[in-house]
Amino acid sequence: MRILVTGASGFVGRRLVRALVERDHEVVAGVHRAEVTFDAPVICRYMNVLEPDTLVEVLRQFKPACIVHLAGQTLVELSWSNPVHTIQTNVIGTMNVIDAVCHAAQQARIISIGSSEEYGISALMGVPLTEDSPCSPQNPYAVSKFTAGQLALQMAQKNQLELVHVRPFNHFGPGQGPGFVISDFISQIVAIEQNRCAPFVKVGDITVQRDFLYIDDVIHAYIQLLEHEVPNGFYNVCSGVSRKIEDILSYLILQSKVTFEVKRDANKLRTSNVPFFVGCADKIHAATDWTPSIPFHEGLLQTLDWWRVKHSKRE
Structure with a gap:
């Protein structure tokens, strides 16, 4: 399968690219800088989510079967110091990706990456959060991811696109920078x-108390969602612990x-x-059989x- 990964040079993107290649997928890596290299055979192309022409050009050239949209501003702290940049990158950027799909690759399935931060103070209920839990985001980053997810699914419904919006909980691993x-x-x-x-x-x-996953389990969840036929909607990726x-x-x-x-x-x-922020992964498990497999302390x-x-x- 030909898969486009936006934000491919980031912490999650690099490991996802390698895992996809290992599963014999053809990967187009959307990157911000021409000098970016990968430890796997991929096609690199310049893409900027705030430059729509770059998105349409790549989509028209390669016609991917699936798009994993990772590009974004990921730091809560930075979202407070520069909320405009966060909203532009995460909301407008996501809308640009979906609009480009509508114009150049309408057959592509989209995996939009959100955040557990979207649930916000709903975690005060003190129970594992499901996809049906209300969202009450409490910082600009969380608001940007919540807004992007809501708009993405509405645009997908209007334009008959296949799209899932994933809410990963805390994840960690080699390659992740400070700020987490x-x-x-x-x-x-x-x-x-x-x-x-x-x-x-x-x-x-x-x-x-928080819910943590090792990065390889998160990557595996994303791959399961793109390799399985799953209904449009929201999907938690979490340990439940x-x-x-x-x-x-x-x-x-x-x-x-x-x-x-x-x-x-x-x-x-x-x-x-x-005090307590934990997710429930029953929905993705039912849809794909995905379950975490990497022991926490090993990670x-x-x-x-x-x-x-x-x-x-x-x-």
Whole structure:
């Protein structure tokens, strides 16, 4: 199957591209810079979701059977400092992708990547969130993903497109940059191990519970959704398991080669936070038989090892 991946050079995009090639799919990688390279045989093309002509040109040339739309602004913190950029990239960008599909590749199935952040304070109900749970987003990033998903499905219905909007919960793994809780912890710990900073790790609220998946499980879920015939709609990608952030940090402390102090940093605290935020994956399991398979702590160790190698190469 020929598959177009927007945002292919990002954390998720790179691993998705490699996994698709390993499954014998032909991949067209939409990238922002011509010099981007991949560790798999792919076709690279410049695409900018805010430049509609670039989208239409690639779609007309390659006529993909499926599009995985990953391109976007992914950081909650950045969405507060630059909400206009976030809305333009995530909402207008998504609309441009779908409009380009309508003009140049109407047969393509679209996998639109949203976020569990769309549910927002509905998590205060204290139960695993399903696709039928109400959405009450609490930051510009969450609003942008919620809006993009709603508009995408409406445009798909109007234009008779195949489209699913995925809401992945917290995910982590090698290649993810700082700005996300596990990569923040690990990057700081490894920097201390390498004598690159003072021996303390800055944290936010570590008493909360969250739902985490290792990146390869997330990738597998996306592939299952594009390889199966599934109805249009919303799909959670999550573990269904609640993990206290404090417990994750405690495990990483045990794996560390050095001792350090944990310090609470007010800059890492969310303006609106909920104590329990966990999803339910029954819908995607029923549609595709997908279920997570990577043990959580195994994923932590692989991520820790990756950061150690990354830092050692800077010597």
